[in-house]
Each structure stands twice: as structure tokens, then as C-alpha cells.
Amino acid sequence: MLKYSLSFFLLLFSSISYSNQHLDTHSIKIIFGSCSNQETPMPHWKHINSYNPNYLILLGDNVYGDFKSSDAENLKSAYSKLNKNKFFFKFKKKYYNLSNLG
Secondary structure (H helix, E strand, O other), rough: OOHHHHHHHHHHHHHHEEEEEEOOHHHOOEEEEOOOOOOOOOHHHHHHOOOOOEEEEEOOOOOOOOOOOOOOOOHHHHHHHHHHHEEEEHHHHHHHHHHHHH
């Protein structure tokens, strides 16, 4: 598993070095995260947003949504709660240019 993780990061950083004509490589900000609990207020998205990251890599649970049925309703509900969160919405709006969403 470690070999695959290292390969992923080497690939990621090599792709960044080839795209340096679009980014100032001296100020690239990469934030790693996991375990965002959609049942809480999630102010960490506001904190993450304040860093103005160039990349966000979610390594673990984006939400806590276990499969309890074959239709994945629990997982769908978890992502729905995340998308309705005001802190996450502001983060998403900023980085995905969602100007038509309010």
C-alpha cells in the first residue's frame, strides 16, 4: 500500500511541476484532510478556505455514510448534508465558481 501511495504523490508532484506556467510554484498550497462528520457544524471548511489552497486532497472519509442498504441511502443522505452545510458551500462556491448558486 505504501508503494502505491508514494507513486500517487510522485505522480501528483510531477504533474504540478509540468503545469508551473499556470501556477507560481513557490506558493502552491496543498491541504490534506479526512473524517468530515456531516452531523456536526463543520467549521473546519471555513478554516480550510482561509488558507486559499490550490489543491485539496481528501484521504479518508469525506463524510460518515456507511452502506446499510443496497441503495446506499445512508451515504446519499450524508453527502446531501455535506452539500447543505454553509461552510462547505462557501468553500465549494469559491473554488468551483458556482456563481449561479446564490
